[in-house]
Amino acid sequence: MINIRKSTVHTANTLRAQALVNDHSVISSAEFSQSRKNISLVVTSTQLKSVNPHVTYYRSGRNLSEVVLRPESGNRILIGNELIPATVVVVNGKITKIHPGVLDPISVCDCGNVINAGDSVVMPGIVDSHVHVNEPGRTEWEGFWTATRAAAAGGITTLIDMPLNSIPPTTTVSNLLEKHHAADGKCHVDVGFWGGVVPDNVDDLQPLVENGVDDLQPLVENGVVGFKCFLIHSGVDEFPSVEETHVDEALSKLKGTGSVLAFHAEVDCSSNPENDANPNEYKTFLESRPPQMEKDAIELVAKLCRKHGDVRCHIVHLSAADAIPTIAKLKAEGYPLTVETCPHYLTLNADTISDNDTTFKCCPPIRNPENQEKLWEALKEGVIDLIVSDHSPCVAELKQPGVKDFMSAWGGISSVQFGLPIIWTSAKDRGLSISDVSRWMSRNPAQLAGLGNTKGQIQEGYDADFVVWDPEADTLIEESSILHRNKLTPYKHRQLTEFKAVW
Numbered sequence: 001m002i003n004i005r006k007s008t009v010h011t012a013n014t015l016r017a018q019a020l021v022n023d024h025s026v027i028s029s030a031e032f033s034q035s036r037k038n039i040s041l042v043v044t045s046t047q048l049k050s051v052n053p054h055v056t057y058y059r060s061g062r063n064l065s066e067v068v069l070r071p072e073s074g075n076r077i078l079i080g081n082e083l084i085p086a087t088v089v090v091v092n093g094k095i096t097k098i099h100p101g102v103l104d105p106i107s108v109c110d111c112g113n114v115i116n117a118g119d120s121v122v123m124p125g126i127v128d129s130h131v132h133v134n135e136p137g138r139t140e141w142e143g144f145w146t147a148t149r150a151a152a153a154g155g156i157t158t159l160i161d162m163p164l165n166s167i168p169p170t171t172t173v174s175n176l177l178e179k180h181h182a183a184d185g186k187c188h189v190d191v192g193f194w195g196g197v198v199p200d201n202v203d204d205l206q207p208l209v210e211n212g213v214d215d216l217q218p219l220v221e222n223g224v225v226g227f228k229c230f231l232i233h234s235g236v237d238e239f240p241s242v243e244e245t246h247v248d249e250a251l252s253k254l255k256g257t258g259s260v261l262a263f264h265a266e267v268d269c270s271s272n273p274e275n276d277a278n279p280n281e282y283k284t285f286l287e288s289r290p291p292q293m294e295k296d297a298i299e300l301v302a303k304l305c306r307k308h309g310d311v312r313c314h315i316v317h318l319s320a321a322d323a324i325p326t327i328a329k330l331k332a333e334g335y336p337l338t339v340e341t342c343p344h345y346l347t348l349n350a351d352t353i354s355d356n357d358t359t360f361k362c363c364p365p366i367r368n369p370e371n372q373e374k375l376w377e378a379l380k381e382g383v384i385d386l387i388v389s390d391h392s393p394c395v396a397e398l399k400q401p402g403v404k405d406f407m408s409a410w411g412g413i414s415s416v417q418f419g420l421p422i423i424w425t426s427a428k429d430r431g432l433s434i435s436d437v438s439r440w441m442s443r444n445p446a447q448l449a450g451l452g453n454t455k456g457q458i459q460e461g462y463d464a465d466f467v468v469w470d471p472e473a474d475t476l477i478e479e480s481s482i483l484h485r486n487k488l489t490p491y492k493h494r495q496l497t498e499f500k501a502v503w
């Protein structure tokens with residue numbers, strides 16, 4: 001049973017967070033209603049400025065656990081693949097009833113709170129299954145408080161924390177418990193955890209001194225959503241990469257658990273930069289990580305996937321379109337492989353990255369527009385299943401854009417707050433729909449994380465996780481609006497179609 005921490009920020013903290021969110025121009029529902037004359041927000045039994053239907057502690061006093069989302073006009077609630085007029089009844093954080101059409105809330109329940117979403121789109125909350133929170137150990141890079149607050153401001157209602165960059169990494173049950181302890185009381189959204197596969201915890205000949213048994217099954221029993229491994233240096237020494245034999249062993253151990261093994265799919269290949277290549281130029285970094293590195297890694301994953309048949313495998317952050325045919329073939333053969341890509345691979349352009357603008361450095365690298373179009377095509381065809389942030393920030397000293405060069409700077413893009421507007425801006429221009437975006441950013445990531453029966457869709461019986469936003473609005477990302485702990489991001493100053501409210 002997958003263990004998801006419910007958002008647990010207590011009232012005082014919540015109000016503080018709310019104030020911060022407001023200060024940073026992510027507007028709450030109440031402000032939202034003021035900014036749009038035709039929208040009224042009704043919060044009948046509390047003076048709180050906004051309501052997150054999922055967070056039950058917002059509801060003090062008498063039973064305020066019933067919230068109706070009632071669009072007055074516009075009628076855009078995403079049910080299935082369509083935006084329709086609907087009235088959604090929420091009791092105790094669960095969707096209990098969906099009535100087609102806009103109904104008077106009094107006629108459907110004895111309602112405590114009523115949220116009138118008006119013309120806004122009401123979509124299942126975004127599920128970001130790839131976030132590096134880094135707490136404990138590297139909390140100055142990003143922690144639970146700041147990551148989940150930025151996530152909430154970005155329309156994310158569930159994030160899944162990656163097993164590395166925190167110290168310790170999430171490779172044993174006791175390390176997982178440390179993560180839970182660190183997260184306690186700091187989560188503005190629901191949070192789940194990936195476990196890690198490293199040589200030590202799959203190799204029977206080298207049992208961990210700590211407990212002397214392998215850790216995969218116990219981690220599954222303690223609720224990790226799945227496992228991540230690296231086929232190349234991970235960027236942090238305490239999370240070593242694995243060899244083919246380790247993966248083989250791990251997949252054998254995961255058989256029958258229903259869990260999933262996710263791969264950072266790059267392998268070393270002989271193409272290192274020329275000695276005289278200029279590390280200040282993006283091109284030098286790009287050439288040091290050619291598509292072949294991803295292609296070879298994915299060939300290896302395909303081989304192991306075929307060998308182990310029914311164990312789920314997942315490719316994280318695909319950048320190289322050259323690997324798409326291998327993936328498509330494996331999927332067509334019916335193997336349970338899923339693939340994600342990220343906003344940076346779908347919207348940023350290798351050809352226009354300035355010298356030493358290390359905010360753009362990530363692994364695998366951002367490639368050229370031709371490659372990018374193929375990623376969009378693969379998404380449309382369902383060969384790529386989902387879009388996640390791979391939010392992997394660090395302290396400014398490790399990036400120093402303009403000073404540090406591409407070869408020495410930290411590899412990782414900071415973006416958890418901006419996935420929805422970034423993707424919608426590009427998707428809209430390509431004639432894609434809100435339903436497409438929701439499938440890639442909510443439904444499919446929820447399924448990957450084993451949460452497909454409770455999250456990622458607006459359905460009766462599902463968690464009441466919503467993002468309420470305005471697909472016609474636009475905004476500029478400025479430093480003051482960035483809620484990440486560290487503000488370096490390649491998206492600064494980008495004009496985006498912006499969502500308006502999260503709560």
Ligand SMILES: NC(=O)N[C@H]1NC(=O)NC1=O
Nearest residue numbers: 234235362363392411412
């Ligand atoms: N260690 C870590 O976060 N690595 C991530 N950063 C990145 O750019 N790609 C990754 O896998």
Ligand SMILES: [Zn+2]
Nearest residue numbers: 264316317363
């Ligand atoms: Zn990775």
Ligand SMILES: [Zn+2]
Nearest residue numbers: 132162390392
């Ligand atoms: Zn990552």
